[in-house]
Amino acid sequence: MRIPAGWFAGMQRVGAECLWRGCGQPAGVDVILVVPGEPVPARVRIGSYCLGHAVITGIEMQAREGGHVWYVACSVGSRS
Numbered sequence: 001m002r003i004p005a006g007w008f009a010g011m012q013r014v015g016a017e018c019l020w021r022g023c024g025q026p027a028g029v030d031v032i033l034v035v036p037g038e039p040v041p042a043r044v045r046i047g048s049y050c051l052g053h054a055v056i057t058g059i060e061m062q063a064r065e066g067g068h069v070w071y072v073a074c075s076v077g078s079r080s
């Protein structure tokens, strides 16, 4: 599946910490579920997680919703 250039640009960060309950580690990865559709695929931002919880969350979401899971590295530390 082709992703248009800049598709993920402008998505707002939701938090600096992993959203997994009780985790508390710095979020390193945004989990985004991309579901095929027309005219453009739907994208659902799941949240920001540490790497381990991002993988768990992504696998669970893909099993439930289908589509493709994207893991996008957070730009930790940049506050432009």
Ligand SMILES: [Zn+2]
Binding pocket: 018, 019, 020, 023, 024, 025, 049, 050, 051, 052, 053, 054
């Ligand atoms: Zn975590």
